[in-house]
Amino acid sequence: MTEPIKVLTANIDKPNSASIETYGDYAAARKALAMKPEDVVTLVKDSELRGRGGAGFPTGMKWSFVPKNAPKPTYLLCNADESEPGTFKDRVLIEQDPHLLLEGMLIAAYAIGSCPMGYIYIRGEFYFGATVLDKALEEARAKGFLGKNIFGTGFDFDMTVHRGAGAYICGEETGLIESVEGHRGQPRVKPPFPAVVGVFGGPTVVNNVETLACVPLIVKNGAEWFKGFGTPKNTGPKLYCVSGNVKKPGVYEFPMGINLKELIYDHCGGITGDRKLKAVIPGGASAPMLLPDEIDLPLNFDAVMKAGSMLGSAGIIVLDESVCIVDAVWRLAKFFAHESCGQCTPCREGTNWLESILDRLERGEGRPQDADLLLDMSDNIGGKSLCALGDAAIGPVISSVRKFRDEYVYHVTHKSCLPGTRRYRRLDMPVAAH
Amino acid sequence: MADLHPDNPYAKDRFPDRAKQVEFPPEHKARFEHLLTRYPTKEACLLPTLHLAQEVWGWISPEVVHYVGSLLDLSPAQVFGVVSFYNMYNQKPVGKYHLQVCTNLSCMVSNAYDIYDHLCDRLKINPGETTKDGLYTVVEVECLGSCGTAPVVQINNDYHENMDVAKMDALLPTLK
Numbered sequence: 302m303t304e305p306i307k308v309l310t311a312n313i314d315k316p317n318s319a320s321i322e323t324y325g326d327y328a329a330a331r332k333a334l335a336m337k338p339e340d341v342v343t344l345v346k347d348s349e350l351r352g353r354g355g356a357g358f359p360t361g362m363k364w365s366f367v368p369k370n371a372p373k374p375t376y377l378l379c380n381a382d383e384s385e386p387g388t389f390k391d392r393v394l395i396e397q398d399p400h401l402l403l404e405g406m407l408i409a410a411y412a413i414g415s416c417p418m419g420y421i422y423i424r425g426e427f428y429f430g431a432t433v434l435d436k437a438l439e440e441a442r443a444k445g446f447l448g449k450n451i452f453g454t455g456f457d458f459d460m461t462v463h464r465g466a467g468a469y470i471c472g473e474e475t476g477l478i479e480s481v482e483g484h485r486g487q488p489r490v491k492p493p494f495p496a497v498v499g500v501f502g503g504p505t506v507v508n509n510v511e512t513l514a515c516v517p518l519i520v521k522n523g524a525e526w527f528k529g530f531g532t533p534k535n536t537g538p539k540l541y542c543v544s545g546n547v548k549k550p551g552v553y554e555f556p557m558g559i560n561l562k563e564l565i566y567d568h569c570g571g572i573t574g575d576r577k578l579k580a581v582i583p584g585g586a587s588a589p590m591l592l593p594d595e596i597d598l599p600l601n602f603d604a605v606m607k608a609g610s611m612l613g614s615a616g617i618i619v620l621d622e623s624v625c626i627v628d629a630v631w632r633l634a635k636f637f638a639h640e641s642c643g644q645c646t647p648c649r650e651g652t653n654w655l656e657s658i659l660d661r662l663e664r665g666e667g668r669p670q671d672a673d674l675l676l677d678m679s680d681n682i683g684g685k686s687l688c689a690l691g692d693a694a695i696g697p698v699i700s701s702v703r704k705f706r707d708e709y710v711y712h713v714t715h716k717s718c719l720p721g722t723r724r725y726r727r728l729d730m731p732v733a734a735h
Numbered sequence: 736m737a738d739l740h741p742d743n744p745y746a747k748d749r750f751p752d753r754a755k756q757v758e759f760p761p762e763h764k765a766r767f768e769h770l771l772t773r774y775p776t777k778e779a780c781l782l783p784t785l786h787l788a789q790e791v792w793g794w795i796s797p798e799v800v801h802y803v804g805s806l807l808d809l810s811p812a813q814v815f816g817v818v819s820f821y822n823m824y825n826q827k828p829v830g831k832y833h834l835q836v837c838t839n840l841s842c843m844v845s846n847a848y849d850i851y852d853h854l855c856d857r858l859k860i861n862p863g864e865t866t867k868d869g870l871y872t873v874v875e876v877e878c879l880g881s882c883g884t885a886p887v888v889q890i891n892n893d894y895h896e897n898m899d900v901a902k903m904d905a906l907l908p909t910l911k
C-alpha cells in the first residue's frame with residue numbers, strides 16, 4: 302500500500318500553523334531572490350511541475366511566455382477561487398499554511414518580473430480564509446518579507462487579497478482577470494493569452510494555490526527531488542480531495558499518481574454502508590464519470606486522460622449504488638446552467654436545456670428520444686463555446702448517457718428511478734427566483 | 736412606459752429615494768480609501784466596495800448602487816450589472832441569518848436536501864424567502880468548496896460542516 306505523505310501538508314498539523322513564527326523565515330524566497338529570475342524559471346521547468354488548477358499546464362513554460370520589456374506592468378494572480386464541485390484542497394493550504402502560498406507567490410513574482418502588486422483572487426465564500434491571508438500578509442510585511450527592497454535585493458512586491466462574490470466562472474483565468482478589473486466575470490476570447498495581455502492590459506500569470514505552494518519546495522529541495530514524486534511529466538506531491546459516498550472523505554496527500562481504487566478502498570475506508578460502487582468522478586464536476594471497472598488507474602494527468610476523463614482539480618466524487626444517476630447528473634447540469642456566464646448562445650441555452658431535459662426525466666415526463674437528445678445537445682455545446690465551461694458541462698452528461706443508458710431508458714419507460722436508487726430532492730419544492 | 740422588471744433598480748417603486756441617501760460610516764469610509772491605494776484603476780475597487788456596502792447595509796439597494804457608482808465614477812448601470820452577475824450580492828434584504836444550504840453533488844448524496852426541506856418546513860417559508868420576524872432567509876447554494884465535510888450550511892460568513900437535520904434543529908434556537 303502506498304503511504305500518504307506530508308510534503309505540501311507538512312505544516313498543517315502544527316500548533317499555530319498559520320503564523321509566520323511556525324512557518325519560518327522564507328528561506329526558499331531568500332535563495333530564489335539571490336538567483337537570476339530566468340534561472341528560477343528554468344528550475345521550475347526542470348521540476349516538470351504542472352498546474353494544479355485543472356488543465357495541468359507546465360508551470361515553468363507558462364512563466365517563460367511572459368514577454369520582457371512589455372509596455373504595461375506584468376502581474377501575478379493567484380487563483381484561489383476553488384469553485385469546481387468536489388474540490389476543497391486549496392482551502393486547507395490557505396487556512397492552515399498561508400505563508401507557503403505567500404512565499405510561492407513572492408518567488409513566482411520575482412521569476413516573471415511582476416510589478417510590485419499581486420492579487421490573490423479568493424472566492425467570496427471563503428471569508429475566514431481571506432482573514433487568514435490578510436493576517437499572514439501583515440506578518441510578512443512586518444518582517445520585511447514583502448514591501449520594498451525585499452532581502453536587500455532591490456525587488457519590491459506586495460499582495461492584495463481580492464474577494465470574489467460567488468461566480469464559478471471567475472475561476473476561469475480570463476473570467477478571473479475581468480473580475481479583478483471590477484467587471485462581470487465573463488471570459489475573454491483567446492488569443493491574446495493572459496501571458497501577453499492580461500489584467501490591466503499587462504502580461505499576466507494566473508496560477509492555482511497548490512501550484513504556487515509547490516514552488517518554495519522546489520526552490521528549497523531542487524527539481525530532482527520534486528521529480529522523485531510520481532512519474533515523468535506527472536511529478537510532485539499532490540493533494541487529492543475525496544468526497545461523496547466514502548467512509549472517510551477528506552484531503553489526502555500522495556506522490557502524484559496514487560491508484561484511484563486504492564485511494565477509495567484502502568485510504569478512504571471504502572463505500573459508505575459497504576454498499577457497491579456505482580461511479581466515480583475523478584477530477585471535479587467537469588470530469589467524465591468512470592465505472593467501477595475503470596478505476597484501477599494512477600491518478601495523474603496523463604493516465605486519467607487516457608481513461609477518457611481528466612484529473613482536473615483532483616476532486617474525486619464517489620457515488621454508490623443507491624444514487625440515481627439521472628438525479629446526480631441533473632444536479633451537476635443545474636450547477637453549470639446556473640454558472641454559465643451567458644456570453645455564448647450554445648452554452649447559455651444548452652446548459653439550461655440539459656438541466657430541463659434531465660429534470661423532466663426525473664419527473665417521469667421523459668420522452669423516448671431524450672437520451673439521444675442529451676447527446677445531441679451536448680454535441681452542440683462542446684467545442685462551440687468560448688471558454689471551457691461549455692465543455693465541462695457536457696462531461697458528466699455524455700459519460701453518464703453512454704455508461705448508464707439503461708437507467709435513462711428506465712426513467713422513460715417506468716416514469717421512475719431504478720428500484721434501489723433514490724432521488725434526493727423534493728419535486729414539489731418551488732425554485733427560488735434568481 | 737412599459738413596466739420594468741421589479742428587480743430593475745430603475746423600476747418606478749425602486750428608483751433611488753433622495754430621502755434615503757446613503758453614506759459609509761467613518762470606519763468603512765477609511766477602508767474604502769485604503770482600497771483605492773491597492774489597485775491601479777478605480778473600477779477595480781468595485782467588488783470590494785460592494786462587499787463593504789453589504790457589510791454596512793445587508794443588501795445592495797438602488798440607493799447603494801448609485802452611491803457606489805458615484806464613489807468610483809461608474810454609471811449605476813455598470814454597478815448594477817456587476818451586482819446582478821454575482822451571487823453573493825443581495826438584491827433584496829435578507830434575514831439576520833442567511834442560511835445557505837449547499838446542495839451540490841457531494842452534499843446532496845450526504846442528504847443536504849433533507850436539511851434544506853426541513854428548514855423551509857420548520858420556518859414555513861419558500862426557498863429564497865425571509866421569515867416574518869426578519870430572522871432567517873433560506874437559500875440553496877452551489878458547492879462551497881468544503882465537500883469533505885458535507886453537508887455544509889453557510890450561515891452569514893461562517894461554515895457549519897458535517898451538518899444534519901438534528902444539528903440544524905439544535906443550532907437554530909441559538910441564532911436569535
Ligand SMILES: Cc1cc2nc3c(=O)[nH]c(=O)nc-3n(C[C@H](O)[C@H](O)[C@H](O)COP(=O)(O)O)c2cc1C
Nearest residue numbers: 352353354380382383384472473474508509512689
Ligand atoms: C469554468 C472553469 C473554472 C475554473 N475554476 C478554477 C478554480 O476554481 N481554481 C483554479 O485554480 N483554476 C480554475 N480553472 C482553471 C484556470 O482557468 C486556470 O487554468 C488555472 O488557474 C491555471 O493555474 P495552474 O496553471 O496553476 O493550474 C477553471 C477553469 C475553467 C474553464
Ligand code: SF4
Nearest residue numbers: 642644645648686688
Ligand atoms: S462557454 Fe459559457 S461560461 Fe464560457 S464564455 Fe461562453 S457562455 Fe460564458
Ligand code: FES
Nearest residue numbers: 837842878879882
Ligand atoms: S458539494 Fe457541498 S461543499 Fe462541495
